[in-house]
Amino acid sequence: MRHIVIATLAALILTGPGHAQSASRVHGGDTYAAGETVTQTLSATGDVFAAGSVVTTSGSAGGDIHAAGYDVNVSAQTGGDVYAAGSSVTISAPIGEDVTAAGFSVRSTLTAPVSGNLRFFGRSLTIEGPITGALTAFGGNVYLNAPVAGDAWIVAEDLTFGPEARIDGALILTTEDSVEIPERVIPAARITREDGDRSDMYRHFERSWDEVDMPMLPTWLSVFSAFLISTNFLLLLAAIFLSFAENRVEKMRRRVTRQPLQTFVLGVVGLSALFGMVPITALTIIGLPFVPFALLAILVVWTLGYLLAAYALARRVLLAFDGPTDPSLLIKLVIVALAITVVAVLNFIPFVGWVVNYTLVLLGVGAMTAGLLSVWIPDPDPALDVDMQNPLDD
Structure with a gap:
């Protein structure tokens, strides 16, 4: 009222x-x-x-x-x-x-x-x-x-x-x-x-809602609006990480482009471990309250992995066309926006779009898994540290 x-x-x-x-x-x-x-x-x-x-x-x-x-x-x-x-x-x-x-x-x-x-x-x-x-x-x-x-x-x-x-x-x-x-x-x-x-009253109530024509945007406009919102969100995440964790992002980016197969396998391992947390946490009974946090962790890691791999591959394409080896933050964000747009267009191709997106997620999660292992296990790959001091054009 x-x-x-x-x-x-x-x-x-x-x-x-x-x-x-x-x-x-x-x-x-x-x-x-x-x-x-x-x-x-x-x-x-x-x-x-x-x-x-x-x-x-x-x-x-x-x-x-x-x-x-x-x-x-x-x-x-x-x-x-x-x-x-x-x-x-x-x-x-x-x-x-x-x-x-x-x-x-x-x-x-x-x-x-x-x-x-x-x-x-x-x-x-x-x-x-x-x-x-x-x-x-x-x-x-x-x-x-x-x-x-x-x-x-x-x-x-x-x-x-x-x-x-x-x-x-x-x-x-x-x-x-x-x-x-x-x-x-x-x-x-x-x-x-x-x-x-x-129960009959409830059925009538549900049917009354089904018969209501909800105001909707045209389909193409709805899709475009959703794309703009998600792109702005991903660009904001990219700006945050590229500003405050630049070295860490660059290290993981190089792993994606220099060791793609190993990174892909690590992505499978890391994502499997995340999904496995849900039933394992639930089986402990006392861990049931933490199941929503495990699901949230999957969503966060999935998004960040997708963003990281898209950025890494876009940087690799830029270098292939003689682009700058150390671009400014603005150029990096433009690269991210272009990468997101290209991948979004690929989604309209049946099967291919899904494979590309999932591959990007696994590559990004693999680089993040390697970064996490580097914290737990000292110097798992010293070559990466050398790369950070003497960047190569890749």
Whole structure:
């Protein structure tokens, strides 16, 4: 309900520094109140917006009341509508127009006649205030003990009637079990019963979503937008690593181009170890909470490996065409962008695109695996260290 959203926004604004308990303000004829405990005696000519843990309003309001909180009690006479949401919501004063309320426990008392429609949604609904308009009640346990001048629509698991219950209009009733309705409440001829099978209701709900045509971009524009977003993300990653870990990136790049077969095999080993972490971690039972982290590690390593190998091969092509051996950061990022674009185009070629992408991932993961082994095992390949001091044009 947008009215409750407005009340919540008012709470966020008013409960800033210096408003830890409660605060209120009149602006443009409307009253705004928020805090941990809000107790307002109103004399408002306009609308009222109240939000907090405990919200209690009394007095009178000429316009609408919008209230949100854990425990909400609207006991102010209201000339307009009431919109309320909370764990417990109580309406206990006359309402000039409609009432819309949602919560775990929602109640209207004998002192709360409603001149318009009453709409209650919640687990436990108690309706005792007279209703001039129509009644809509969706709940688990619904207790009606008030006269309803208009029609009623009730969806409930359990429905009971008090001595003052009366429905002058028609009743649409949806319950799981057959409910006996006294003749004094409403004659049987004005009752329409609907099947209340919960699973069937869920199926109708799912089908209603399936039939909705969601707004979509044209297919080519959607693909291009996704490509731009992913490219910008990968370029940002490349800029970070090329700026803050340049030597490490260069070392792994050379391994990709100088020892591709060995790097490919190391990629198979490294990626297998990562995927193997998931079932192994789960089998330990105590490691179950870490399974999402293992899956996240696979995603991160897969992305970084793809990016590293694409950059390495693009640099190798640049050197083949007599490009600079030590390009600037800007040129390196251009190289990355071109490499990503070329690989993305290859994806449109059946099978070939998948093979190219997977090969790049394995090469990149292999270079990263070799880098990790160099930390655990001193100097596994001293030639690489020499290369870093005397770069070769490859």
